[in-house]
Amino acid sequence: MAEPKIVVRGLNKVFQRKNDELVVLQDVDLTVAAGEFVCLLGPSGCGKSTLMNIIGGFETATSGTVTIDGAPVEGPDSRRVFVFQEYGVFPWASVWDNVALGLRKLGRDEQHDRIQHYIDLVGLKGFEKTYPSELSGGMRQRVAVARALAVKPDVVFMDEPLGALDSLTRLKMRAELLRIWQEEGMTILFVTHDVEESMQLADRVVVMSPRPGRIAEIVPIVAPHPREIDAPEYAETKARLYRLLGVTHSF
Amino acid sequence: MRYELWPFITVALAATVFFGSRLLKERAQQIVLPLATFAVFVSFWQFGCDLKKYELRDPATGTVKLLEVFPTPGQTALELGRMLQDGTLLRYTVASLYRVAIGFGLAVLIGTPLGLWMGWSTRAFRAVNPLAQGLRPISPIAWIPVAILWFGVEDASAIFLIFIATIFPIVTGAYTAVHSIPSVYVRSARNFGLERTELFRYVVFPASLPQIIGSLRLALGIAWMVIVAAEMIAVQSGLGYVITDARNGNNYARVCGAMVCLGVLGILLDLGMRQLQKLDEVRWGFSNVA
Numbered sequence: 001m002a003e004p005k006i007v008v009r010g011l012n013k014v015f016q017r018k019n020d021e022l023v024v025l026q027d028v029d030l031t032v033a034a035g036e037f038v039c040l041l042g043p044s045g046c047g048k049s050t051l052m053n054i055i056g057g058f059e060t061a062t063s064g065t066v067t068i069d070g071a072p073v074e075g076p077d078s079r080r081v082f083v084f085q086e087y088g089v090f091p092w093a094s095v096w097d098n099v100a101l102g103l104r105k106l107g108r109d110e111q112h113d114r115i116q117h118y119i120d121l122v123g124l125k126g127f128e129k130t131y132p133s134e135l136s137g138g139m140r141q142r143v144a145v146a147r148a149l150a151v152k153p154d155v156v157f158m159d160e161p162l163g164a165l166d167s168l169t170r171l172k173m174r175a176e177l178l179r180i181w182q183e184e185g186m187t188i189l190f191v192t193h194d195v196e197e198s199m200q201l202a203d204r205v206v207v208m209s210p211r212p213g214r215i216a217e218i219v220p221i222v223a224p225h226p227r228e229i230d231a232p233e234y235a236e237t238k239a240r241l242y243r244l245l246g247v248t249h250s251f
Numbered sequence: 252m253r254y255e256l257w258p259f260i261t262v263a264l265a266a267t268v269f270f271g272s273r274l275l276k277e278r279a280q281q282i283v284l285p286l287a288t289f290a291v292f293v294s295f296w297q298f299g300c301d302l303k304k305y306e307l308r309d310p311a312t313g314t315v316k317l318l319e320v321f322p323t324p325g326q327t328a329l330e331l332g333r334m335l336q337d338g339t340l341l342r343y344t345v346a347s348l349y350r351v352a353i354g355f356g357l358a359v360l361i362g363t364p365l366g367l368w369m370g371w372s373t374r375a376f377r378a379v380n381p382l383a384q385g386l387r388p389i390s391p392i393a394w395i396p397v398a399i400l401w402f403g404v405e406d407a408s409a410i411f412l413i414f415i416a417t418i419f420p421i422v423t424g425a426y427t428a429v430h431s432i433p434s435v436y437v438r439s440a441r442n443f444g445l446e447r448t449e450l451f452r453y454v455v456f457p458a459s460l461p462q463i464i465g466s467l468r469l470a471l472g473i474a475w476m477v478i479v480a481a482e483m484i485a486v487q488s489g490l491g492y493v494i495t496d497a498r499n500g501n502n503y504a505r506v507c508g509a510m511v512c513l514g515v516l517g518i519l520l521d522l523g524m525r526q527l528q529k530l531d532e533v534r535w536g537f538s539n540v541a
Contacts, residue, residue: 058438078444088439091535092457102443133535
């Protein structure tokens with residue numbers, strides 16, 4: 001394995017409620033290599049988003065440590081960028097200005113080139129002056145991706161980024177995402193509850209079990225892209241993932 | 252004749268237009284339908300005037316005339332024409348608009364930053380909001396004696412009243428706008444390293460702008476109502492003054508003329524505010540605006 005990028009050790013997260021405590025994450029250990037594409041797979045409420053929020057520095061753990069490049073995570077950082085399910089694309093700014101958000105400190109020319117490059121990369125050439133409300137859901141998600149990638153992050157956190165898209169657009173966006181990942185080589189942590197999505201994208205699938213959220217198993221998917229996940233050689237992995245999620249795969 | 256015929260014909264025509272308008276294109280409907288309703292309103296106005304008439308006998312000739320107690324639409328239009336000719340309409344309209352512009356402008360300049368600050372800082376909100384909510388329900392009319400005491404029967408009195416009437420809706424609108432910014436925007440911005448002034452400039456302000464403009468529109472409507480009350484008592488000019496002055500002279504056509512003028516200008520002011528909502532930077536917040 002390549003050098004570890006993200007190291008999570010003995011992580012616990014407990015929410016205090018009125019009369020009791022809710023254990024959201026219990027004893028989570030996870031190591032993610034640099035340049036790896038890791039999917040966190042699990043049913044809703046299993047703590048996968050919480051785990052990613054802690055790794056990204058948006059929430060704090062009750063106990064345990066998270067280090068990235070050997071340094072403990074102390075808060076959000078523009079080297080590690082989130083893409084949210086609800087995008088977080090600013091409706092008051094054009095596509096161009098949205099992508100420019102993280103590039104305020106660059107010189108004019110470099111900023112200009114960088115913005116254009118990433119707008120082109122996500123296939124939004126010609127939409128630079130368009131406002132998000134005039135774009136489709138898929139295009140808005142591309143703006144979020146371009147905005148995240150434009151700061152050349154080491155790590156991209158994606159919290160069900162394709163969840164709100166229709167199934168066809170979702171398939172297209174998966175392929176785009178893989179292409180961009182292969183071009184840019186960053187580490188991706190990707191939360192999903194979709195088994196096939198995780199199989200299509202991930203080097204390793206981290207399956208989580210709910211209440212308290214813990215890692216049930218880590219399933220490597222060793223196959224080159226693009227993957228025909230309906231092919232017979234994937235059947236066993238698919239059945240295993242479904243079984244881990246508590247679903248008997250009988251359809 | 253006691254009753255004018257045209258209101259009945261107009262109402263019948265308007266009804267025909269209303270039921271026939273489904274055949275018209277949308278653009279034509281937008282013009283024809285409001286005109287029809289307007290015509291019905293004027294017809295009812297005329298009909299109402301015809302209901303109550305009194306007899307006036309000319310002592311010289313002995314002929315009896317039937318006169319309306321309340322000014323008819325026609326008499327009002329004539330009076331408006333006279334006001335336009337002798338210059339009172341323009342002079343007093345400008346006077347009212349000037350006071351509203353200054354009072355409302357001051358309220359925007361002070362209220363918007365104050366509201367944004369209260370929206371962003373929990374401590375500012377806790378400190379200022381109880382007082383603001385206590386002052387807000389006091390009717391601007393209750394401030395009239397205070398205004399006269401402080402500023403005399405001058406422009407400043409009316410301006411102060413407009414200010415008092417509009418600042419609270421503006422402040423409330425601004426902090427409510429900040430409070431309702433979806434957290435995903437702030438989180439995204441923080442993720443890209445935006446803090447303090449940058450966060451404010453790139454996120455907090457643009458994100459709350461549509462709601463702020465909405466509350467400014469509301470506040471300007473309030474200002475336009477309050478100016479009449481203010482001018483009736485606190486100054487000696489303006490459209491509000493025209494109304495009291497005309498009433499004292501028993502010239503009800505002039506009262507109605509001033510009211511028509513207030514209505515028309517109110518529409519124009521709101522139209523102006525609605526243009527603001529069409530800007531690219533805020534249009535996203537008004538998906539339902541035609």
